[in-house]
Amino acid sequence: MSDKKTVRASVAMLKVLEAWGVKQVYGYPGGSFNSTMSALEDEKDNIKYIQIRHEQVGALAAAAEAKLTGKVAVTFGSAGPGAVNLLNGLYDAREDHAPVLALVGQVPHYNMNYNFFQEFDENPIFQDVACYARTVMTAESLPYVVDKAIREAYKHSGVAVVIIPNDFGMVEIPEEPYSSVSPSDNRNQKQLTKRSTRCLI
Amino acid sequence: MLDLIKNAKRPVFHVGKGIKDHGDQLIELSKKLKIPVIMTGLAKGLIDEEYEGHIGVVNRAGSKSANEMIDISDLIIAIGADFPFANNVYPRHKNYKFVQVDHDEAEFGRHHYLDLGIWSDASQFVDKMLDRSTEVSDRPYYNAAVADNNNWKEYINKTYDRESDPLEAPQLYRTLNQVATPDTIVSLDVGDNTINTLRYLKVGPKNKWTVSALFATMGSGIPGAIAAKLNYPDRQVVSIQGDGAFSMVMQDLITEKKYKLPILNIVTSNCVLGFIKGEQDDVDMKDYSGIDLEDADWAKASEGLGVEATTVTKSSELPGAVEKAVAALSAGKPFLINAKITNKRAFPVEALKVEVEDGKIKESVSPVYNVNHSRPDIKTLPELFAHYDAQELKPLQYFIDKYNVDLN
Numbered sequence: 187m188s189d190k191k192t193v194r195a196s197v198a199m200l201k202v203l204e205a206w207g208v209k210q211v212y213g214y215p216g217g218s219f220n221s222t223m224s225a226l227e228d229e230k231d232n233i234k235y236i237q238i239r240h241e242q243v244g245a246l247a248a249a250a251e252a253k254l255t256g257k258v259a260v261t262f263g264s265a266g267p268g269a270v271n272l273l274n275g276l277y278d279a280r281e282d283h284a285p286v287l288a289l290v291g292q293v294p295h296y297n298m299n300y301n302f303f304q305e306f307d308e309n310p311i312f313q314d315v316a317c318y319a320r321t322v323m324t325a326e327s328l329p330y331v332v333d334k335a336i337r338e339a340y341k342h343s344g345v346a347v348v349i350i351p352n353d354f355g356m357v358e359i360p361e362e363p364y365s366s367v368s369p370s371d372n373r374n375q376k377q378l379t380k381r382s383t384r385c386l387i
Numbered sequence: 388m389l390d391l392i393k394n395a396k397r398p399v400f401h402v403g404k405g406i407k408d409h410g411d412q413l414i415e416l417s418k419k420l421k422i423p424v425i426m427t428g429l430a431k432g433l434i435d436e437e438y439e440g441h442i443g444v445v446n447r448a449g450s451k452s453a454n455e456m457i458d459i460s461d462l463i464i465a466i467g468a469d470f471p472f473a474n475n476v477y478p479r480h481k482n483y484k485f486v487q488v489d490h491d492e493a494e495f496g497r498h499h500y501l502d503l504g505i506w507s508d509a510s511q512f513v514d515k516m517l518d519r520s521t522e523v524s525d526r527p528y529y530n531a532a533v534a535d536n537n538n539w540k541e542y543i544n545k546t547y548d549r550e551s552d553p554l555e556a557p558q559l560y561r562t563l564n565q566v567a568t569p570d571t572i573v574s575l576d577v578g579d580n581t582i583n584t585l586r587y588l589k590v591g592p593k594n595k596w597t598v599s600a601l602f603a604t605m606g607s608g609i610p611g612a613i614a615a616k617l618n619y620p621d622r623q624v625v626s627i628q629g630d631g632a633f634s635m636v637m638q639d640l641i642t643e644k645k646y647k648l649p650i651l652n653i654v655t656s657n658c659v660l661g662f663i664k665g666e667q668d669d670v671d672m673k674d675y676s677g678i679d680l681e682d683a684d685w686a687k688a689s690e691g692l693g694v695e696a697t698t699v700t701k702s703s704e705l706p707g708a709v710e711k712a713v714a715a716l717s718a719g720k721p722f723l724i725n726a727k728i729t730n731k732r733a734f735p736v737e738a739l740k741v742e743v744e745d746g747k748i749k750e751s752v753s754p755v756y757n758v759n760h761s762r763p764d765i766k767t768l769p770e771l772f773a774h775y776d777a778q779e780l781k782p783l784q785y786f787i788d789k790y791n792v793d794l795n
Contacts, residue, residue: 209618212613212614236617236642236646238639238642239638239641240638240639242606242610242636243606243609246599246606246607246610246611246636247611249607250574250597250610250614250615251614251617251618254611254618254619274606275604275610277602277604278604281600282599282600282601
């Protein structure tokens with residue numbers, strides 16, 4: 187186990203987005219989102235962070251990107267106010283059947299359920315707008331849940347939400363190919379070249 | 388399906404976004420069966436609007452011709468359409484058959500009760516119909532629809548081609564159409580610009596446009612333009628929004644500057660929530676309420692946020708503004724045009740009430756129109772046409788008579 191390669195969970199999560207062909211994420215930082223902010227800096231050559239000045243703009247930009255390109259688009263907000271500010275754009279995505287993934291900050295897992303600063307149960311906030319809304323429960327499952335969320339967003343042409351307890355993102359987890367992207371997917375991801383399409387036929 | 392068409396005298400297609408890349412085949416089918424085409428707003432750009440049998444959009448943002456012709460139809464064939472105003476439009480008349488072609492069975496009956504549901508992709512349906520149907524040589528209803536729509540276009544073109552001081556919205560769209568390239572992407576915000584986009588914006592097969600359609604949130608124009616430019620960096624991108632919508636998200640002009648996104652932003656400012664003003668005209672209330680917007684110097688605000696800008700107040704200033712805009716975009720910088728436009732209400736097609744009585748059209752000004760009495764008292768169609776400077780428009784009966792349309 188000790189000689190196995192590891193990767194930060196937040197970086198592994200971004201690699202899942204990259205595998206799905208996501209070129210940029212729209213959002214605004216907050217303390218509860220710093221593990222992902224750290225990964226965005228590490229991965230800046232592979233995925234671009236677009237700093238908007240209001241989470242509503244980020245969510246609306248992601249909705250528009252998904253409508254224009256037909257591909258999943260990603261936005262984020264930090265725990266509490268950032269999360270709530272996303273809602274307007276997420277409803278726009280839902281109503282126009284646009285596949286959008288929202289990453290939402292949460293305080294570290296050990297502070298959850300203590301009414302910690304900016305901490306409360308965020309799942310119910312997104313229950314109505316999202317076709318899939320989950321809080322990540324372990325660092326190891328963070329990239330998996332994000333991958334699953336993208337599949338749900340595509341399946342339902344709607345909004346998937348992943349709530350991330352901040353500390354999980356900093357944990358080193360085994361370096362595995364967490365993305366489920368497959369040449370059999372009828373999507374235009376990074377890997378899906380003309381050649382692989384032909385292979386299928 | 389073929390029997391329903393054979394037995395119909397006044398059939399119409401109502402086509403939505405589901406038609407995708409099959410607009411030309413749909414036109415072929417329309418020509419073959421002499422069935423006029425009405426589209427939903429979101430299908431704009433998918434069906435060539437120069438085609439004579441394409442008579443526009445129904446409901447408020449649409450054309451006089453589409454609204455009149457759907458109200459006397461005896462067969463509506465809805466194809467790939469998620470029509471959010473179905474509950475307003477479809478029940479306006481009775482005694483017609485309704486066919487829904489949808490790729491999702493779960494959607495059957497959501498817009499109107501069905502005489503026939505066809506579970507099919509829109510394009511496959513059109514192909515099959517082209518294959519199996521027999522040509523119709525002449526249909527008076529189709530001829531009347533084309534003539535009615537040409538009359539509407541004559542009015543639209545007049546408002547588009549004239550010069551104005553103070554500036555009117557149509558000339559702004561004329562300028563936008565002139566500046567646009569075949570692959571320009573337009574991010575539209577909601578409000579009066581929705582009406583003007585549907586009536587005046589030219590969308591070719593390679594253009595894209597996006598809007599907050601069903602949710603219709605104000606403040607979607609600038610975010611949409613940012614996304615468009617990031618995803619299609621080589622294409623021209625334009626955002627267009629009113630002063631109300633703009634002021635909800637204007638801070639993100641900084642984002643356009645920060646990421647060096649050469650976007651042309653157009654603000655149509657007239658110090659009023661115009662779309663809501665039109666609605667309040669038709670609500671029984673004492674006076675307009677809460678829709679006046681305090682003016683601001685949006686060009687100065689834009690410059691403060693780092694985006695060069697200019698203000699225009701009459702149509703003769705548009706070419707100069709465009710020149711500045713093009714120079715900024717060519718230099719890789721965003722630009723903003725603050726276009727101070729009039730607060731005129733666009734011609735209210737929703738004010739026309741069409742009924743059929745004893746084989747004759749009874750067309751009148753809807754009793755809810757101007758029920759708040761903010762406008763001059765208007766009782767007759769000629770008065771309505773005159774108030775909106777649309778004297779060339781003719782009542783529906785004119786076209787029914789001219790082409791001998793059987794209304795029974």
